[in-house]
Amino acid sequence: MAFDTPLALENGAELGAFTVAYETYGALNTAKSNVVLVTHAFTGDQFVAGTHPITGKPGWWEEVVGPGKPVDTDRFYVICTNILGGCMGSTGPREIDPKTNEPFALKFPGVTIGDMVNAQAHLLDALGIEKLMAVIGGSMGGMQVLEWASRYPTRVASAICIAAAARHTPQNIAFHEVGRQAIMADPDWNEGNYLAQGTVPERGLSIARMTAHITYLSEGAIERKFGRNLQGKDKISYGFEADFQVESYLRHQGKSFTQRFDANSYLYITRAMDYFDLAARNGGILAEAFRGSPTRFCLISFTSDWLFPTEETRRVVHALNSVAANVSFVEIETDKGHDAFLLDEPVMADTITGFLNSVANDVGIEDKGQ
Numbered sequence: 001m002a003f004d005t006p007l008a009l010e011n012g013a014e015l016g017a018f019t020v021a022y023e024t025y026g027a028l029n030t031a032k033s034n035v036v037l038v039t040h041a042f043t044g045d046q047f048v049a050g051t052h053p054i055t056g057k058p059g060w061w062e063e064v065v066g067p068g069k070p071v072d073t074d075r076f077y078v079i080c081t082n083i084l085g086g087c088m089g090s091t092g093p094r095e096i097d098p099k100t101n102e103p104f105a106l107k108f109p110g111v112t113i114g115d116m117v118n119a120q121a122h123l124l125d126a127l128g129i130e131k132l133m134a135v136i137g138g139s140m141g142g143m144q145v146l147e148w149a150s151r152y153p154t155r156v157a158s159a160i161c162i163a164a165a166a167r168h169t170p171q172n173i174a175f176h177e178v179g180r181q182a183i184m185a186d187p188d189w190n191e192g193n194y195l196a197q198g199t200v201p202e203r204g205l206s207i208a209r210m211t212a213h214i215t216y217l218s219e220g221a222i223e224r225k226f227g228r229n230l231q232g233k234d235k236i237s238y239g240f241e242a243d244f245q246v247e248s249y250l251r252h253q254g255k256s257f258t259q260r261f262d263a264n265s266y267l268y269i270t271r272a273m274d275y276f277d278l279a280a281r282n283g284g285i286l287a288e289a290f291r292g293s294p295t296r297f298c299l300i301s302f303t304s305d306w307l308f309p310t311e312e313t314r315r316v317v318h319a320l321n322s323v324a325a326n327v328s329f330v331e332i333e334t335d336k337g338h339d340a341f342l343l344d345e346p347v348m349a350d351t352i353t354g355f356l357n358s359v360a361n362d363v364g365i366e367d368k369g370q
Contacts, residue, residue, distance in 0.1 A: 001123050007084075013109040017098065020123045021089025022046050022081040025065065026073035028129075034365050035129050036071055036356070037120065038080040039137030039144035041342075042212075042269055043261055045088040048080040049073070054088075054260055063344055070352035071136065075365065079127075083144075084119040085111045085269055087262035094195060094262045105264060106192035113140075113276045117147045121155075131155050133363055134356060138162035138341035139308065140269070143276050146316065149297065150278055150289040158296040158359040160352060163305055163341045165312035166286055166319070167277040172307065175215055176270040179208030183263050192264055205263045206254030213253050218304035218337030222246060286319040293320075296362075297327040298355045300341070300348060307338040328355065 001022065007015045023046040028035065038048050038061065045052075049059040049066045065071040065078055082090040085108070093108040100107075124132070135148045135156055142164020149159040168176075183189055186204030190197045226246040230236070233243070242248040282288035297320055301313035310331050320327040332347045334340045341348065 001126055003122055003126070007115070007119060007122070009109055009115050010112045011110050015084075015091065015109060018084070018091040018119065019089065019095070020081050020084070020091075020119050021086075022079055022123060023048065025049055025078040025080075026076055028077040029365070031364075032129055033131070033133060033363050034076050034360070035124075035132050036076045036078050037124075037132050037135040037148075038065060038071065038078055039120075039135060039141035039148075040080060040083065041137070041139035041141045042273065043209075043257070044141070045086065046080045046082045047088075048078070060342065063342065064349065064352065070349045071356065075360070076133065076356070079124075079129075081120050081123060083116045083269070085116070085265060085272065087265040090119070092262065093192075093264035093268055103193075103195045105195065108264070108268065110271060111268060112272050113143050113147050114151065116272070117144055117151060120144075120148075121152060124155075131157060133365070134158040134160060134359060136160035136162070136352070137164075139164055139338065140273055142308075143273065146278060146289075147276075149293060149295045150282075153290075153293045153295055156295045157363055158298070158355070160298045160300070160355060161313075161316070162300040162348070163302060163308050163313075163338055165308050166279060166289070166316050167312075168274050169312070172215075173274045175211060176274055178211050180267050180270060182207040182211070183266060186263075189263065192267075194263065200258065201263045202255075202258040205258050205261070205266060206251075208266060209257040209261075210250040210254040213250060215307045216337060216339040218306065218335055220304060220335035221337050221339075224335065225249075286315065287322045290320055290325050291323045293323070293325050295325070296355075296359060297325060298351065299327065299329045300351060301329075301331050302336070302338070302340045302345075303331060303333050304335050305338045305340065 002019045044060050047059050048061045067074045082088040085092045093104045097104045137145045142161040145159050145161040183204040186201035188199040189201040229245045231245045231248040236243050278289040279286035301310040317329045330351050
């Protein structure tokens, strides 16, 4: 969806004509009351289900979205957008700047989680959708969920926030900075102008991905999956090749990531996450972000998630409780770490299913034929 009107950004800048890339699943009912907006995590995209057209792999949330699944596309009309600043069709640093006829690169303005949500709101306006039955997402997607509920409370009947927080912690900012520095230290980055120069900072981007991927796992998950097992050999090499399976795994993750993601988008999106702080925008009081909200909330955390630990989720729950918001909270026991929200977690699936069924009943969506 292309927009000719400028988008005012939170940093005071203005993005001229912009585009929001999106996918839809299921059918919109006559009342337009069965819409579920799925917001993607940091390196996700709009291809939440089905076959990804670039990688050929299943959509990133096949466990949750689809016919008969917790977000049931036989019953709900699902929309998933590529975020502003992304690299899968929505306007971002790799897109062409109409003023120069070259990629924006670092001329792209800094964007925030709020800007991403505003772009999504423009899309819904253009589609004639006034209210969401639900907005759901994990990790950075969960940040967007909280932003939606805070910024547009009357447009959001329910919000499901998974493995996320109302702010980025200093530790998270630190990991992001390591990734950014790895990218910018790569000589092929060319001060952000690598596309115009015909280069790609693959080494730096790969290291950034490897570092970040460690934070998505837990010690238990790494031990269970890899241990100290060697990769295709019987003894160590005493060199610097990938002796251990975990090393080989991380190198594979880094290399494959460079084939589908843009390095400058990595810089911009991590910055947007770093700047996210709902309390700071509300006089330092998180509860003020949700005062008077009519939205029903469901928050989910995982015991082994050290990137977005349960204490951060509880902070949001306490804020919601303090303003008498309608909130449910589930902490799920698992050793899968932060990435648990992307995996087969029966308790999570049951929680989402039950919550959405309850909301659907409240808004009068009885079955898929209505």
